[in-house]
Amino acid sequence: MADTGAGNAADLLDGLIARARRLGADAADAVLVQGSALDASCRLGEPEDLVRAESRALGLRVFVGERQAIVSTNDLADSALGPLAERAIAMARAVPEDPYAGLADPALLARDWPALDLADAGEPDAESLMARAAEAEDAARAVAGVTNSEGGGGGWRRSEATLVTSDGFTGGYATSGFSVSAAVLAGEGTAMERDYEWSTAVHEADLEDAAAVGRRAGERAVRRLGARKARSGQVPVVYDPRIAGGLLSHLAGAIAGPAIARGTSFLKDALESELFAPGITVVDDPHRERGLRSRPYDGEGVATTRREIVADGVLRSWLMDSRSARQLGLASTGHAVRGTSAPPGPAASNLWLEPGEDSAEALIGAVESGFYVTELIGMGVNAVTGDYSRGAAGFWIEGGEIAYPVSEVTVAGNLREMFRHLTPAGDLAFRYGIDSPTVRIDGMTVAGR
Numbered sequence: 001m002a003d004t005g006a007g008n009a010a011d012l013l014d015g016l017i018a019r020a021r022r023l024g025a026d027a028a029d030a031v032l033v034q035g036s037a038l039d040a041s042c043r044l045g046e047p048e049d050l051v052r053a054e055s056r057a058l059g060l061r062v063f064v065g066e067r068q069a070i071v072s073t074n075d076l077a078d079s080a081l082g083p084l085a086e087r088a089i090a091m092a093r094a095v096p097e098d099p100y101a102g103l104a105d106p107a108l109l110a111r112d113w114p115a116l117d118l119a120d121a122g123e124p125d126a127e128s129l130m131a132r133a134a135e136a137e138d139a140a141r142a143v144a145g146v147t148n149s150e151g152g153g154g155g156w157r158r159s160e161a162t163l164v165t166s167d168g169f170t171g172g173y174a175t176s177g178f179s180v181s182a183a184v185l186a187g188e189g190t191a192m193e194r195d196y197e198w199s200t201a202v203h204e205a206d207l208e209d210a211a212a213v214g215r216r217a218g219e220r221a222v223r224r225l226g227a228r229k230a231r232s233g234q235v236p237v238v239y240d241p242r243i244a245g246g247l248l249s250h251l252a253g254a255i256a257g258p259a260i261a262r263g264t265s266f267l268k269d270a271l272e273s274e275l276f277a278p279g280i281t282v283v284d285d286p287h288r289e290r291g292l293r294s295r296p297y298d299g300e301g302v303a304t305t306r307r308e309i310v311a312d313g314v315l316r317s318w319l320m321d322s323r324s325a326r327q328l329g330l331a332s333t334g335h336a337v338r339g340t341s342a343p344p345g346p347a348a349s350n351l352w353l354e355p356g357e358d359s360a361e362a363l364i365g366a367v368e369s370g371f372y373v374t375e376l377i378g379m380g381v382n383a384v385t386g387d388y389s390r391g392a393a394g395f396w397i398e399g400g401e402i403a404y405p406v407s408e409v410t411v412a413g414n415l416r417e418m419f420r421h422l423t424p425a426g427d428l429a430f431r432y433g434i435d436s437p438t439v440r441i442d443g444m445t446v447a448g449r
Contacts, residue, residue, distance in 0.1 A: 029169075031058070033058075043149055243376050
């Protein structure tokens, strides 16, 4: 794939927007995304797959009055871009009016932005990625009790996105990512258990050691041997950091501007109300250096900034793009994300729950009888009511100690009540882009035997 440099990309998009304006567009924006990826995997000590992918896509969005249309292509030849603009204008004239559609408020556009160090200059070769995958799997298989493997993996990707709008915004930046993973099985026959571990980082130097990742995968699988159902009841439930970030994902979805504007969120009336216990803070920061979800500006060119979404337990902000902000009579919060074939929509950047004062051990130690969850199954969350019900596996807690592994149970509650009764530990680590320390939620329902 021939690379289109940032300058060339901006010139190409600027020319395309000019064509659209000449054809009758009142406003327009265009985005070009180019990417490369290389993934290697092995199983039982032998190479299994090696896949390289290269992509390039351009999206043009045009506005004719209060109508908008989006077209996309991977053909950047000049002979293709003229008809592309014509199709976009024709589509816009044929669709219903949308009074909330439009480019971002020019006053909110980013004029400068920080250097966030989001792209590693190096590109690994296939041999190094395969060696990383093998090292992770070998370490996992070396754990006593591991009997089979789903494999080890090593990956790399790089992407560059350029955005140009007809009201004067031009920007582009590159991101990269490295990964290593392993998934193995322990035990025999019907008593087998599976677990996994992975690490991702923007820069290769920040990636966790492959052998350490593999060992954790093996130890997690072995630790689950002998799992049984727990008794049913209302008990404290402790979420492992690996899955606790999912609670923040539910929060982000519930405070997204479109859901609030449509009235389809259980938090539609919660702004400026006490949602969590006093002292709880949830941060969204797009400007973390080398952050997995960092961005210098949003998908509409709006300036981004660090926000306390929840401060001292109080919900302080929705997550909004320009369209949902107009619906709500507010201003965009700089959370728009976009691809090349759909309008922008809001999403969190680096989102995390600030740590508490107690250690994870102290949080568990205060539980006389409860459930430590390490894996969740299914999608049982009702965004309209906040009702929450997920299949789960983990470990039973007795007398403040991990007692035995548990599987085939369900944890249930309502997210409003769960947020209100959530207590964070002090072990926050930035590993996933949406991150949480260990958390305990009192009074949840566990359904087992």
